[in-house]
Amino acid sequence: MGTVGISFGSPMGGTGFDVSSTVSQIVANLQNVETPWKTQLSNLQTQDAAISNLGSLLSNLSTDVQNFTTVDGVFSIMEGSSSDENVVTLASASSTAIAGTHTIVVNSLASTSSGYMTGTTSATDQFSGSISIAVGTGAPQTVTVNPNDNTLSGLASAINSAGIGVTAGLITDANGSRLSLVSGTSGADGDLSVDVSGLTDTTSGAALGYTSPVSGANANLTVDGISVSSASNTVSDVIPGVTFQLLSTSPVTNGTAETVQIQVVNDTQSVSSAMDQFVSDYNSLVSAINIQEGNTSSGTPEPLFGSPTLSLLQQQILGAINTSSPSGYLDPIANASDTLTGNISIAVGSGSAIPFSLGAGETLAGLVTAINSADIGVTAGITTNSSGSSLSLTSQTGGGVSVISSIQDAGTTLAYNPVSDFNNFTQLGISVNNDGTISLDSATLSSELNSDYSGVVNFFQNANSWGLDFSDTLNNLSTSNPIGTLALGLSSDSATESSLNADISKENLLISVQQVSLTDELNSANEILQSIPSNVNDVNELYSAITGYQAPQLG
Structure with a gap:
């Protein structure tokens, strides 16, 4: 702690000293004890700002993923067209619509009485x-x-x-x-x-x-060769998920009514745009993480440099983007050590089905070993969660996996549940760069959307799919989840900040009391100094009156 020197000047000057300035210097020295606390508090608040920024970027990415994983998201958008908009026009196509072409002949329109x-x-x-x-x-x-x-x-x-x-x-x-x-x-x-x-x-x-x-009359039309009667010219219950409007009867040429073609297609452009947004937001998050691993422009470490929160966030994000989801899995069993019976045949892509028969006392682990040892282009594993343990199969080539299972556990047949023909993001045109960011090959994505749209949907939406697993990972990291990694980081900082603020407040209260006491004491001392000349003069006069001599001058 520093020292404070009080300059009294000449004792006989009668000017005293500056009490206010002296008290301020003493209080400033007393407050030095708070400096490391305030420095730590400032650092924590800077960390909070960095974590909150990462949380916002993570939230953007989570919203992007939900657009793929929810049934009313981007995959639910359909497009359609009519070969004759003067006769039939497509009003809407919902997520339940199936891509395809339908034929319509309008014989008469509905009317309202x-x-x-x-x-x-x-x-x-x-x-x-x-x-x-x-x-x-x-x-x-x-x-x-x-x-x-x-x-x-x-x-x-x-x-x-x-x-x-x-x-x-x-x-x-x-x-x-x-x-x-x-x-x-x-x-x-x-x-x-x-x-x-x-x-x-x-x-x-x-x-x-x-x-x-x-007069009130029903519309009469033929849809895909089936005669249909509709009370309204807006028809929504004939082609699943598709609503179309009848505008006029089909023109007749040479005695034959015109057939209108309604085409329903998946909106692959919207999916591609949503994927572009996902890539952009993912890269923004990873770039922000990378920045925190270095120094600021002034050469000091970034707020989260060396933070375990940052390290865990980076590991989880990079691990999740590179995760391969299974092509499918058998129904789970309660105990992985149960003895299984029966057979299973597995075909990868266009290859021939390979049968596997379970021997006496065979378990899931034994079945996994047998499949992996056969080297048929599929990796077997055991997935364990709250539902139990199950055999998972992952294609090594990206080709679809076809399975016929008659495997039983205590008399219960374990059915095979396909997840997707795609196992990882690479098959959709996503590649990971050296700095952890990702790049999208739009041509590859477009090709897969046009050739296997349902497979891409399953990659994001089926149980145990990559999309749902990645969404869970983001939730487990977020600030909105009370037990998320970033939320816990903020909570930990908040607890320390509260403790520091309490210490600072307590110290300020103590200093405040000391300041009042010092002010009183120094004011009294100052009054004494200021009265010395007057007191000396009184002594001199008394001396002269008693002795009759001039008193020696003091001071």
Whole structure:
């Protein structure tokens, strides 16, 4: 701790010393004990900022992966086209749609029943009685004229308020005003039957009637050779996942109606764009990790240099991107040491199926050894999780694995569950660079999407797939997961920061008390110094009065 010198000047000067400055110097020395604490606190806060930045980059990457792993993500986007947009247009294709081509012939369009009441020419005419309306095969509904509002407008309001599936309105033109009715249901089931015999025009006495220029009818079309009737011109329940709109009947040439082709395809461009975003966000994260392994521009280590949190994050990310997922696996068994019976045959790619028969007392481990020893282009292993232990098979060449299993565990047959024809990112055109970043060969990805779209989907979405495993890895590292690697790093820093802040606050309180005490003590000392000349003068005068001699000058 440094020292503070107090300059009193000449004792006889009577000026004393600067109490405030002296106290400030002493307090500054006392506060030096906090310097290492504040330095550590500042370093921790800088680390927190670096971890939070990595957490944000990790979150971006996690969002990218979820776009691939969720059923309503990028793989659910479909595209479609019609060979004659004037007849049929594609409205939408959902994730349940299957890529393919469908043929449609439109013989007639659906129509919605409508009509109007005749016999009145004035909107102000008054009516009495009731009107009867039936929708389709439903029972007739009677609507009585409201005596307090018995004009055409009032009758329309009464019909609309009745909620019988009909919309009433008023049509006014040069010929006068008429009540119009439109069915709320398209097609034959919405055809209107209207009886106005119970209604009287009490103003004009004119005879009333009802004209129905449009009857409710179903659309008639042929889809993939199958005759279809649709109550609406928007058809959504014929081709799975596809909704199309009928705009007109198919033109007829030489007695033959035109066949419209509807083509549904996977939106590979959206998948490619999503993969570009994944690569960009992955590289941003890895680059940020790499930066933390070096020094700043001023030559000092980056905040997370040498941090175990950074090391674990790097290991997990690089390990996950390079992980190979199994081509498939057998149903799990509770105990890996169970004795198994039966046979299994395995074919890789277009190769011949290779049979394996289990000997007496055979276990999963023995089956794994037998398969790997056969060197048939597939790697066998044992996967253990909360469901139990299971045989996993991974293609060594990227070709699909076909398995027929009759293996049993205590009488229960263990079925084979395929995961994907793809085992790692390399097969989709992803390569890992020397610095840990990745590159995408768009041509390879496009080729695989066009040749085996479902295989790419399975690579991300099937149980035990690369996509779901990678998503789990990111979650286990994130700041949003309370037990994630980065979240625990922030939590650890926070605990230390709280302790340091408590120590600093405690020390500041102690110094504050000392500051008050020092100020009081030094103020008293200063008052004494300032009073010395006056006191000496009093002594001199007393000496002179007693002795009659001039007192020697002190000081």
